Amino acid sequence: MNESSGALPVVGEPEWETLRMAAVAAMERAYAPYSKFKVGAAALTEDGRIVSGCNVENAAYGVTLCAECNMVGELFATGGGKLHAFYCVDSSGAALMPCGRCRQLLSEHSGSDMVLMTPHGIQTMEQVLPDAFGPHNL
Ligand code: THU
Numbered sequence: 283m284n285e286s287s288g289a290l291p292v293v294g295e296p297e298w299e300t301l302r303m304a305a306v307a308a309m310e311r312a313y314a315p316y317s318k319f320k321v322g323a324a325a326l327t328e329d330g331r332i333v334s335g336c337n338v339e340n341a342a343y344g345v346t347l348c349a350e351c352n353m354v355g356e357l358f359a360t361g362g363g364k365l366h367a368f369y370c371v372d373s374s375g376a377a378l379m380p381c382g383r384c385r386q387l388l389s390e391h392s393g394s395d396m397v398l399m400t401p402h403g404i405q406t407m408e409q410v411l412p413d414a415f416g417p418h419n420l
Contacts, residue, residue, distance in 0.1 A: 291366055298399060301368070302377075304322075312336035314337055321370065322334065322370070324369050325365045326368075331360060331361070338352060354387055366395065366397075367397050389411050
C-alpha cells in the first residue's frame, strides 16, 4: 500500500522533462574535484514534491556521497514519503544508471509503482534491482 492517501502523480513526458531539468541543475552544483564526474539526481515523490541532490566527493575518496544519497537526504528533510519517479544524469545530461549501492538506497524509499529513467529507457525498481533485500528480510 502507498503511504500517500490521494492518487499517485502521473508520470508522462512533461514530468520526465521536469525531473531531467532538476537533475541537470543539481549536477551543475556537484562537488567532484577528484573524479571530475558530476552527477545529479532528482525524483518526484508520491505526494508531488521534487527532490534532488548532487554528488559530493571528499579527499578521503571513500567518504564520497553519491547524488542519490543527498537526494534521499532532501526527501527526509522536506517531509519524507516515498519516491515515485527518478532521473539521474551525468555531466552531459544523459540518463545514468544508479550504482549498485544507490539502487539499494532507492529501493528502500521507493513506492510500489516507482519508475526510473535509465540509459535503456523507463524501468521499474524490480528491473534494476531484482529480489532486493529489504525490511521484509529483517
Ligand atoms: N556517483 C553518483 O553520484 N551516483 C552514482 O550512482 C554513480 C556514481 C558519483 C560518485 C563519484 O563522485 C563519481 O560519481 C564517480 O564515481
